[in-house]
Amino acid sequence: MELPLGEGTIDVDLPDCDVTVAEPPGGEPVDVPAAAERALDRPLGPSIANRAFPGDDVAIVVTDVTRATPDDVLLDALIGRLTNAGVERSDVTIVVGLGLHRPLTDDEIAEAYGEYADLVVNHDPDEATAVGHIDPAVAGEAERGSAGALGAQGVPIEVNPAVASADLVLATGMVEPHQYAGFSGGAKTVVVGAGGEPLIRYTHGPELLGRDGVRLGRIEGNPFRDFLDRAGELAGPDFCLNVTHGPSGILDVAAGSPRPVVRELADSAREALSVPVDRAYDAVVAGVGAPKDANLYQASRAATYVALGDRNPLREGGRIVVPAALPEGAGEGTGERRFLEWLSNGSSADAVYEAMANGYEPGAQRAFVLARVLREFDVYVTNSQAPAIVEDCLMRAEETVADAIEPGSDVLIVPDAIDTLLVDPDRSK
Known part of the structure; x- marks a missing residue:
């Protein structure tokens, strides 16, 4: 074979x-541009039209080349909605959610993001800006005695400066099986992809990764996913446009608030990808x-x-x-x-x-x-x-x-x- x-x-x-x-069941691929527009017409939560206003500075965090996300198509849909809301193209910054991966080259940026390449910046975790903290008790760690290691205020949440200063934060993402988060996508694109080292150090450290519930394909009762979602409430995204895929291609698209988007697409992914x-x-x-x-x-x-x-x-x-x-x-x-x-x-x-x-x-x-x-x-x-x-x-x-x-x-x-x-x-x- x-x-x-x-x-x-x-x-x-x-x-x-x-x-x-x-061989997983797979599923029928969708027409991604059409499916993205349908998802934006029926968002899970407030629409972009109810979030974006003329004069807003908007940051859109996108995935890097290690993900097979059709970011150029999703950017078309998102920027189209922002334009309809009166947001100027010059007020949009596209941040590549690299986490600790290497920066993309100019050629990679041009190939991945097409006509929007001039708006794109590589995330640098060393330049991340603090937007708040998550208390150890909220993060589920107080009973483990780790407050001292994290500091009195808890885990610092830091993100790319363009994200930290934005009036509105949007994100693309691929909801696919993930070793720690259960499924990727949602808030992960921003808080890890455009995050600083302290957050990445905490979420990817041995204590959190060794906890019950942190496993592939699991969302509910997963401490890693729960932390990402809580951090997303501080850092963004306010709105995301995510996809999921199977062997035949992109299978589903959802838009709206991060938590329900991830859960809806995870259900689609499980149906398409599970093999007993x-x-x-x-x-x-x-x-x-x-x-x-x-x-x-x-x-x-x-x-x-x-x-x-x-x-x-x-x-x-x-x-x-x-x-x-x-x-x-x-x-x-x-x-x-x-x-x-x-x-x-x-x-x-x-x-x-x-x-x-x-x-x-x-x-x-x-x-x-x-x-x-x-x-x-x-x-x-x-x-x-x-x-x-x-x-x-x-x-x-x-x-x-x-x-x-x-x-x-x-x-x-x-x-x-x-x-x-x-x-x-x-x-x-």
Whole structure:
């Protein structure tokens, strides 16, 4: 069968193995421009017409190139509504929600945001401006004795200066399965994508990530998602236009207040992406493809999504195989460099996990979560342009998928591991 690799595909043939393919139901793709306009006509909460006024300074936070969000189309729809409300184009700033990822190049900005490229600025977390704090008690941490570590006022909420000073904050976003938030999108585009290091350090630290309820595909009762939503009430967005997608493309669009938008699109995503798993396998082949397989930091999501989701499909001692192109190696942003430093300097997955449990810098959380998986399972990365980096990061590099799987194995192939929810059969009904 064919699996994604970069912008193309590779042929995978495992004739000596018993192979099962996890294909989610998918769903019918929508016409995104038309669906965006329909969503804006029927928002979940007050419309842009009731929020935007002539003379307003407006910030629109958009996703970066690691997300497959059709930002140019969503910007068309949002800016059209702002124009109708009397907002001048010159009063709009578009902020790329990078978090701790590398800045986009001018060429990437032009390709991703089209005619609006001249309005775009890269977010710099070092320049973030404080807009308030979340009290530890509100953040669910008072009973854990962490107020002293966070400061008397709690967790500082900092965002890009253009966002902090805006009269109205809008955001695009992709509501897709997320390792910590359950599903991405909503307030996450602003408070993490355009946020400062203190917030990212807190939300991605070992204490919060280790709490019950922080898991792939879960929104209700998820402390990580709850914190993002509370931070969004301080920092924005006031209004978001989000999409969700499946194997066939964009499946749904919703607009309005962040919380109901995420919940509506998460329901659409679950229906399209869930695959029940009723037994355990020797190996799971986890497809990624562009843009997530540009670097190891992003591609490693495939392994953690498989092992740490609703239903772990692996037998004890099993392996995860991830074909990934990795033209950027480990990655070029601050988080990516910290990821590489922790893993490449670790003597073992156990050693990395135990050291990181005492704390780490923002961006390194991907190493912490990956180390958790590597304590139990081997991870192989195949077909990459950076095999030495893979090996340095406590994983195994092989030339092909077939080279990474022992003959006679019982194999589950997940062609799109980032956008497939492996679930317990009892929860798939």
